[in-house]
Amino acid sequence: MKTLKIPEATIIRLSVYSRHLTDVDRKGIITTSSGEIADGVGVSPAQVRKDLAYFGEFGTRGVGYNVKDLRQHIMRILGLGVEWSVTLVGVGNLGLALSTYKGFRDRGFVITSIFDADPKKIGTKIEGVEVLPIEQLETVVKQNNTQIGIVAVPASVAQETVDKLIKSGVSAILNFAPIVLNVPPEIELRNVDLAVNLEVLTFNVCGQRCY
Amino acid sequence: MKTLKIPEATIIRLSVYSRHLTDVDRKGIITTSSGEIADGVGVSPAQVRKDLAYFGEFGTRGVGYNVKDLRQHIMRILGLGVEWSVTLVGVGNLGLALSTYKGFRDRGFVITSIFDADPKKIGTKIEGVEVLPIEQLETVVKQNNTQIGIVAVPASVAQETVDKLIKSGVSAILNFAPIVLNVPPEIELRNVDLAVNLEVLTFNVCGQRCY
DNA sequence: TTTGGATAGTGCTATAATTAACATACCTTA
DNA sequence: TAAGGTATGTTAATTATAGCACTATCCAAA
Numbered sequence: 001m002k003t004l005k006i007p008e009a010t011i012i013r014l015s016v017y018s019r020h021l022t023d024v025d026r027k028g029i030i031t032t033s034s035g036e037i038a039d040g041v042g043v044s045p046a047q048v049r050k051d052l053a054y055f056g057e058f059g060t061r062g063v064g065y066n067v068k069d070l071r072q073h074i075m076r077i078l079g080l081g082v083e084w085s086v087t088l089v090g091v092g093n094l095g096l097a098l099s100t101y102k103g104f105r106d107r108g109f110v111i112t113s114i115f116d117a118d119p120k121k122i123g124t125k126i127e128g129v130e131v132l133p134i135e136q137l138e139t140v141v142k143q144n145n146t147q148i149g150i151v152a153v154p155a156s157v158a159q160e161t162v163d164k165l166i167k168s169g170v171s172a173i174l175n176f177a178p179i180v181l182n183v184p185p186e187i188e189l190r191n192v193d194l195a196v197n198l199e200v201l202t203f204n205v206c207g208q209r210c211y
Numbered sequence: 212m213k214t215l216k217i218p219e220a221t222i223i224r225l226s227v228y229s230r231h232l233t234d235v236d237r238k239g240i241i242t243t244s245s246g247e248i249a250d251g252v253g254v255s256p257a258q259v260r261k262d263l264a265y266f267g268e269f270g271t272r273g274v275g276y277n278v279k280d281l282r283q284h285i286m287r288i289l290g291l292g293v294e295w296s297v298t299l300v301g302v303g304n305l306g307l308a309l310s311t312y313k314g315f316r317d318r319g320f321v322i323t324s325i326f327d328a329d330p331k332k333i334g335t336k337i338e339g340v341e342v343l344p345i346e347q348l349e350t351v352v353k354q355n356n357t358q359i360g361i362v363a364v365p366a367s368v369a370q371e372t373v374d375k376l377i378k379s380g381v382s383a384i385l386n387f388a389p390i391v392l393n394v395p396p397e398i399e400l401r402n403v404d405l406a407v408n409l410e411v412l413t414f415n416v417c418g419q420r421c422y
Numbered sequence: 423t424t425t426g427g428a429t430a431g432t433g434c435t436a437t438a439a440t441t442a443a444c445a446t447a448c449c450t451t452a
Numbered sequence: 453t454a455a456g457g458t459a460t461g462t463t464a465a466t467t468a469t470a471g472c473a474c475t476a477t478c479c480a481a482a
Contacts, residue, residue: 007469011414015407019389033429041391045429046471053431061430062478079413086409093311097304103389103406148412172412178230178314180252188415190408195314196226197401198297198359201383202290203222204399205358218439244459256459257441264461272460273448 010051014074016041017048021071033064084109085146087170089161090153091116091131094176098152099126112144113137117157134164141168148172155179162189221262225285227252228259232282244275295320296357298381300372301364302327302342305387309363310337323355328368345375352379359383366390373400 020040024032034045052058058073059065075081086109088099098104099111114126117134124131132140141149149165151158151173158177165173172188175181178196183189231251235243245259263269269284270276286292297320299310309315310322325337328345335342343351352360360376362369362384369388376384383399386392389407394400 005468008411009469011411012407014414015404015410016391019406020391035429042393044471046473049430049432050470057431059430060478061476062428064429077414078410079417080410084409084413093304093308097308098405100304101405104409107406107410109406109409147416148409172416174408174412180227180231188412190412192403192405192408193226194309194312194403195230195318195320196223197385197403198295198315198320199226199289199291199318200219200222201359201385201399201401202295203225203288205383206290216438220439246459255441257443260460260462261440268461270460271448272446273450273458275459 006054010054011078013041013043013047013051015078017051018071018074018078018080021067021074025067025071029067031064032067032070034059037065080108082108084148085112085144086110086148086150087113087115087137087141087144087146087165088150088152089115089134089137089165090151091118091121091126092152092154095150095152096126098150098176099129109148111150112146113140115140117153134161137164138168141165141170146170148174151175151177153177217265221265222289224252224254224258224262226289228262229282229285229289229291232278232285236278236282240278242275243278243281245270248276291319293319295359296323296355297321297359297361298324298326298348298352298355298357298376299361299363300326300345300348300376301362302329302332302337303363303365306361306363307337309361309387310340320359322361323357324351326351328364345372348375349379352376352381357381359385362386362388364388 017037020037021032024040034048037048038045055073055077058070086104088095088111091099091114099114104111111127111129114129114131115134115137116122116131121131122133147170149162149170149172151161151165153161155177158175158179159181162173162175162181162183166183166187171186173183173190175189175191178193181189228248231248232243235251245256248259249256266284266288269281297315299306299322302310302325306327310325315322322338322340325340325342326345326348327333327342332342333344358381360373360381360383362372362376364372366388369386369390370392373384373386373392373394377394377398382397384394384401386400386402389404392400392402
């Protein structure tokens with residue numbers, strides 16, 4: 001298999017396709033087509049085929065795709081064949097919401113440890129997982145061989161938090177703090193900035209006329 | 212001012228620039244340059260200049276940019292000169308987290324109404340705002356002339372929720388439900404899918420070798 | 423067995439976005 | 453007042469992404 005660069009947009013769409021296929025499969029549908037998938041997720045049929053073509057041939061010409069098969073393939077491509085151990089740092093309102101978010105476990109992401117700096121929160125249990133003091137982060141994350149860290153701490157301590165996570169051996173970080181983080185290139189980092197999302201909306205609502 | 216199409220990536224970066232400039236301004240720094248901004252947010256200087264060039268000339272050749280000025284300009288561009296009335300639908304853990312998120316108010320987004328379907332939650336107050344029954348959504352949102360809706364309900368009721376929001380006159384929607392929504396083209400819609408973000412990470416961690 | 427309809431896979435074209443290079447303008451200093 | 457240094461604004465080139473059209477393949481029905 002060639003290792004040509006895959007656009008990130010393609011990965012995002014694959015993730016959406018797989019979710020769509022899960023729904024379709026649940027309805028008992030056996031076969032689908034690029035056109036149906038396209039309708040279901042709001043892209044063009046050509047785009048669907050193009051995205052899949054990066055990874056191989058999963059359909060049958062003249063027929064379409066087997067729903068279960070294609071779903072399974074995409075899950076594999078996305079690395080969702082196995083369970084992922086996730087650690088969550090920061091148990092504010094957002095951290096609490098993330099720790100109880102059903103969508104994670106459904107897709108194989110299991111929160112195996114939770115940390116916070118606030119003494120009042122330490123020792124409490126969230127969905128069966130005890131909140132530990134931040135000082136134990138390195139030991140526990142190493143022990144569990146956790147690969148993914150979620151950062152839901154205030155911006156002021158976000159950089160030191162990711163530094164700790166990286167020292168502990170995680171290779172991917174999902175950051176919710178509204179700040180630009182410095183990480184070495186081998187660490188995968190994604191930022192979810194809630195305010196930025198609203199600001200893209202306001203720009204578009206202004207019809208790009210405000211300025 | 213010409214109305215050429217602005218890339219969405221540019222808007223996202225502008226939002227990040229403005230946040231960066233707020234920090235820089237707070238440090239008492241008067242003047243900055245495209246290079247410094249680039250360093251601060253992790254893009255190239257040319258990118259910074261290009262992004263700004265879509266909207267006008269905000270700097271002085273040979274000198275750089277006045278921090279306060281440039282920040283003000285970008286805020287204007289993003290439509291952040293005024294306060295935005297926002298309504299929140301769904302008071303699960305995520306909705307609760309969003310309703311108390313400081314980053315929104317800081318940037319001029321004020322949650323003026325909150326709705327939920329669960330009778331037990333109705334009447335409770337969150338940050339001084341009373342949770343109202345979903346049946347009152349249309350009336351209240353119209354009354355307040357609210358422009359932005361945040362959807363934090365389960366996927367199964369997300370489509371009917373946005374339908375209600377649109378009937379009530381909102382023009383922009385930020386959706387957290389993991390489902391593809393149908394909205395008319397004049398409505399601005401952005402999706403924040405938490406699981407998708409993790410899946411992009413796992414794909415990259417797998418080094419694109421898993422498949 | 424052959425033909426028609428349908429749909430995946432693929433190469434090419436066009437569009438968009440990023441990067442790089444250059445010319446312009448401003449401030450400072452001698 | 454003139455010259456040098458510096459950083460912007462802008463144009464050109466490169467790269468990346470999406471869209472389209474065509475070809476190959478399969479199934480079903482006559």
